[in-house]
Amino acid sequence: MGTGLANADDSLPSSNYAPPAGGTFFLLADSSFSSSEEAKVRLEAPGRDYRRYQMEEYGGVDVRLYRIPDPMAFLRQQKNLHRIVVQPQYLGDGLNNTLTWLWDNWYGKSRRVMQRTFSSQSRQNVTQALPELHLGNAIIKPSRYVQNNQFSPLKKYPLVEQFRYPLWQAKPVEPQQGVKLEGASSNFISPQPGNIYIPLGQQEPGLYLVEAMVGGYRATTVVFVSDTVALSKVSGNELLVWTAGKKQGEAKPGSEILWTDGLGVMTRGVTDDSGTLQLQHISPERSYILGKDAEGGVFVSENFFYESEIYNTRLYIFTDRPLYRAGDRVDVKVVGREFHDPLHSSPIVSAPAKLSVLDANGSLLQTVDVTLDARNGGQGSFRLPENAVAGGYELRLAYRNQVYSSSFRVANYIKPHFEIGLALDKKEFKTGEAVSGKLQLFYPDGEPVKNARVQLSLRAQQLSMVGNDLRYAGRFPVSLEGSETVSDASGHVALNLPAADKPSRYLLTVSASDGAAYRVTTTKEILIERGLAHYSLSTAAQYSNSSESVVFRYAALESSKQVPVTYEWLRLEDRTSHSGELPSGGKSFTVNFAKPGNYNLTLRDKDGLILAGLSYAVSGKGSTAHTGTVDIVADKTLYQPGETAKMLITFPEPIDEALLTLERDRVEQQSLLSHPANWLTLQRLNDTQYEARVPVSNSFAPNITFSVLYTRNGQYSFQNAGIKVAVPQLDIRVKTDKTHYQPGELVNVELTSSLKGKPVSAQLTVGVVDEMIYALQPEIAPNIGKFFYPLGRNNVRTSSSLSFISYDQALSSEPVAPGATNRSERRVKMLERPRREEVDTAAWMQSLTTDKQGKAYFTFLMPDSLTRWRITARGMNGDGLVGQGRAYLRSEKNLYMKWSMPTVYRVGDKPAAGLFIFSQQDNEPVALVTKFAGAEMRQTLTLHKGANYISLAQNIQQSGLLSAELQQNGQVQDSISTKLSFVDNSWPVEQQKNVMLGGGENALMLPEQASNIQLQSSETPQEIFRNNLDALVDEPWGGVINTGSRLIPLSLAWRSLADHQSAAANDIRQMIQDNRLRLMQLAGPGARFTWWGEDGNGDAFLTAWAWYADWQACQALGVTQQPEYGNAANLLI
Structure with a gap:
């Protein structure tokens, strides 16, 4: 017996047991449910890596479903409603599997002892007689362990049901049928193991807590069961809640509503008989609606709010033109109003302000x-540095602790040395026709550009007509055959472009080179079939009923030989079309649309070219919107106060109830579809269409939003439509005494300001700018009317309780130990223009006041340039009403001259003198008379139209005045003159000579070729100091020391000036600004400076010198020095 006990456990295996670890997973409820729907939660576990094997051992996921007895109190206690926190009661693996192993172990040992009590032969005899006593492998078979839930049920909440769901055997979530991503590099939307829905069955209305557990990992979420949907509209100080049935969308009154910011309840209430409730409180950026309906159903809605319209001081900052060159003067004007709502404003407070100028680098x-x-x-002006970088510049105006901004651009106007013209074979091209023509390359003297290498690039934009306006799609490249070619002896390049299959806009970019340093690039536009609308097409309303006769009117927008002869409509739903003849000389036609739907109408000429277009809607039985949307069509695009706005509402299915609202800064008005309020009238046209009529009041201006919201079958949809109301604006007219002027002629301009046809006094600002500037850079400043009275954004945000998601990530419950401007230089190409003055702004009148008759006048001299000028007048009256007017005039001469030669030569040079004559005539004889050094020469010329280069025959070998006069029929048409200078070839040498002055005349004894003579007094120490400052100002070159040395004396000179607004002060200020910008451009990383051409961390002396010079300049310019300078100097020193 003793031997048996000693060897009883020789062949018993060890337990090898470890509790199942489980793994992390996500649990979420991505929808709310009605009492008739099967509730479910989504579980996402890692199904493709090693973590799956850690979870498979557990055999599934344990799920417990609890009902929350007091849902509103429970939700109010949560800090994050998306991630519910309920503390678990963790038990661990427990003793069940331990006792199993101990029992199996002890049982096996006891059987071994009993076996060894009897001999082997005796045991065999017994088992043969009684086979049921045969043990087999029972005592060595491994123990069978059970995976127990390691968490105790929550005692605070009634347990509805619990079960273990087969995680890895369940069908994974699949994408909806028909969902396929074309061109995807991997099939990432295929079903994933472990991504499943767990059904919870149909539940009574209420709030439920779901607890999911795998091993030691646990996650919780909540499920909302309710037959009611909360639809909310939140604004700055108000919340509107509408509770409706989830299935049919009917209004459901008597729901308890709590509005909370997540920290506490801001306000509460109960919905009325219409299912609506308005709550007043300042809206936080994020807020929640907690709701409980009369049946006990619980719902939550999350609301986000941000201010899209803020009423405060609006300052309109604009410059005399949008584009400048380095060194130009910039004139700035500021006007403003203090706004209290979209329409009402008061004058701004008079106060000083500071205008800061930031360049393209942000300096x-x-x-x-x-x-x-x-x-x-207010108004101001400044001059750009001569070395100003190209790009966008910003103006920042600091006024009463607020900063306002505007912008302008700076670019170099580079004039190409030859011109590229486009001559097409036809005036108009249709779709399907190849586009042919030729490019013409000419030098300014009229000579053709021979053998120039030309590169072509073509992009196309499809065109569509919406409301008689052109709309452009994206630009897409078009493949060209022979995109690189060479010009012939006449400077021509044959052009053959592929045909367009749809109305398009071709953008042809031509880049040509004649071997010079710069290529000439230009872009040409070619419109195919549909150009700018030649006619306007309109009707009394934007929609009508089916089988109703609709009258369409058309009128010419400009004088044109093209006349519409046919009309055509296209029904978008089925692409059916119809065309008809237009009456000769008529102005209208009638169409009867038999089917409801959306139509496109077009007018065509005899060649089939589209002259006008219009979109139109027809209502009638069978009209439906797209699934999930609501269509709203207004009968007009612009309303006057007192009119009635008619809105055609089309639902995707028969609808009996919806919420209709007027919105802007808040929900101004509300109504149910079934019970119209007094602010609108409703008429049901058919099962899916209604017509709403809304009287337009003054308070609607400039616009208000009409919104339709409905819910059906667990989905909701809403659509907004704008009601645009005319805002009274000043009518500003600009009139000149004639339309064409010659350079140097006095231009008389009359300005008229009126309001609703009656004269009114107003403050005006007028600029006269070269139209070519706007060709290079369109106007940056917005229209003054759209700036002060823009179409307001809707400040109401709409959301619903259908989209609220609650989620959690399962974590282990076992205790563990805590654990610099990249800018490229851009150049603007500008065609050669005949001009002798580089003037882009001919006149700038910062402040003009029209009298009681609304009249004001001003005059200016036409600059010596031949171009088209744009006059822009902006104005505001005492009531804050604004307006903007525009007019054009031209400066022209039939004959115009311009020098084409330098004015400074070296002694010994033989100038090839010449000039350009620009002619508006063709093959007309003229006489050119030139005078130099007392000699007169006369040439008889025949000029072709355009630029003519004329070589002068004078023998010019000395300095003097060269003049030219152009005569025709005995009359002087134009005259110009210039001074020519010849300088010595020798290198200038600076010499200094001390002279003691005595009484009377004092001979200086200067060299024969002496120039730039300066006399300085050195009698006192102050004069000697100033002389040294002059030497610093004259420092040559542009290094760090030279630039800094110029800044210091200039800054000191600025301080010594009594008047900082004088011409001398402006000159010094400009020099300071130019040299400071040069110093900024020389700075290295961290505002450190080094010797020219050296790399490294910077030189302490140079950095300190530059920092000191910049500090002096900042004092003069009134700017704050950048902190990098001081930091760099401190680090180096």
Whole structure:
């Protein structure tokens, strides 16, 4: 017996047991449910890596479903409603599997002892007689362990049901049928193991807590069961809640609503008989609606709000033109109003302001003091540095602790040395026709550009006509055969472009080179079939009923030989079309649309070209919107106060109830579809269409939003449509005494300001700018009317309780130990223009006041340039109403001359003198008379139309005045003159000579070729110091020391000036600004400076010198020095 006990456990295996670890997973409820729907939660576990094997051992996922007895109190206690936190009661693996192993172990040992009590032969005899006593492998068979739930049920909440769901055997979530991503590199939307829905069955309305557990990992979420949907509209100080049936969308009254910011309840209430409730409170950025309906159903809605319209001071900052060159003067005007709502405003407060100028690199160039007046606004000017970088510049105006911004651009106007013209074979091209023509390359003297290498690039934009306006799609490249070619002896390049299958806009980019340093690039536009609308097409309303006769009117927008002869309509739903003849000389036609739907109408000429287009809607039985949308069509695009706005509402299915609202800064009005309020009238046209009629009041201006919201079958949809109301604006007219002027002629301009046809006094600002500037850079400043009275954004945000998601990530419950501007240089190409003055702004009148008759006048001299000028007048009256007017005039001469030669030569040079004559005539004889050094020469010429280069025959070998006069029929048509200078070839040498002055005359004894003579007094130490400052100002070159050395004396000179607004002060300020910008451009990383051409961390002396010079300049310019300078100097020193 003793031997048996000693060897009883020789062949018993060890337990090898470890509790199942489980793994992390996500549990979420991505929808709410009605009492008739099967509730379910989604579980996402890792199904493709090693973590799956850690979870498979558990055999599934344990799920417990609890009902929350007091849902509103439970939700109020949660800090994050998306991620519900309920503390678990963790038990661990327990003793069940331990006792199993101990029992199996002890049982096996006891059987071994009993076996060894009897002999082997005796045991065999017994088992043969009684086979049921045969043990077999029972005592060595491994123990069978059970995976127990390691968490105790929550005692606070009633347990509805619990079960273990087969995680890995369940069908994974699949994408909806028909969902396929074309061109995907991998099939990432295929079903994934472990991504499943767990059904919870149909539940009574209420709030339920779901607990999911795998091993030691646990996650919780909540499920909302309710037959009611909360649809909310939140604004700045208000919340509107509408509770409706989830299935049919009917209004459901008597729901308890709590509005909370997640920290506490802001306000509460109960929905009325219409299912609506308005709550007043300042809206936070994020808020929640907690709701409980009369049946006990619980719902939650999350609301986001941000201010899209803020009413405060609006300052309109604009410059005399949008584009400048380095060194140009920039004139700035500021006008403003203090707004209290979209329409009502008061004058701004008179106060000083500071205008800061930032260049394209973000560097502060200078600060200008501006005084803003309540009536006249403010104005200022500054000059750009001569070395100003190209790009976008920003103006920042600091006024009463607020910063306002505007912008302009700086570019170099590079004039190409030859011109590229486009001559097409036809005036108009249709779809399907190849586009042919030729390019013409000419030098300014009229000579053809021979053998020039030309590269062509073509992009196409499809065109469509919406509301008689052209709309452009994206630009897509078009393949060209022979995209590189060479010009012939006449400077021509044959052009053959592929045909367009749809109305399109071709953008042809031509880049040509004649071997010079710069290529000439230009872009030409070719419209195929549909150009700008030649006619306007309109009707009394934007929609009508089916089988109703609709009258369409058309009128010419401009004088044109093209006349519409046919009309055509296309029904978008089935692409059916119809065309008809237009009456000769008529102005209208009638169409009877038999079917409801959306139509496109077009007018065509005899060649089939489209002259006008219009979109139109027809209502009738069978009209439906697209699934999930609501279509709203207004009968007009613009309303006057007192009119009635008619809105055609089309639902995708028969609808009996919806919420209709007027919205802007808040929900201004509300109504149910079944019970119209007094602010609108409703008429049901058919099962899916209604017509709403809304009287337009003054308070609607400039616009208000009409919104339709409905819910059906667990989905909701809403659509907004704008009601645009005319805002009274000043009518500003600009009139000149004639349309064409010659350079140097006095231009008389009359300005008229009126309101609703009656004259009114107003403050005006007028600029006269070369139209070519707007060809290079369109106007940046918005229209003054759209700036002060823009179409307001809707400040109401719509959401629903259908989209609220609650989620959680399962984590282990076992205790563990805590654990620099990249800018490319851009150049603007500008065609050669005949001009002798580089003037882009001919006149700038910062402040003009029209009298009681609404009249004001001003005059200016036409610059010596031949171009088209744009006059832009902006104005504001005392009530804050604004307006903007525009007019055009031309400066022209039939004959115009311009020098084409340098004015400074070296002694010994033989100038090839010449000039350009620009002619508007063809093959007309003229006489050119030139005078130099007392000699007169006369040439008889025959000019072709355009630019003519004329070589002068004078023998010019000395300095003097060269003049030219152009005569025709005995009359002087144009005259110009220039001074020519010849300088010595020798290198200039600076010499200094001390002279003691005595009484009377003192001979200086200067060299024969002496120039740039300066006399300096050195009698006192102060004069000697100033002489040394002059030497610093004259420092040559542009290194760090040279530039800094110029800045210091200039800054000191600025401080010594009594008047900082004088011409001398402006000159010094400009020099300071140019040299400071040069110094900024020389700075290295961290504002450190090194010797020219050296790399490294910077030189302490140079950095300190530059920092000191910049500090002096900042004091003069009134700007704050960048902190990098001081930091760099401290680090180096």
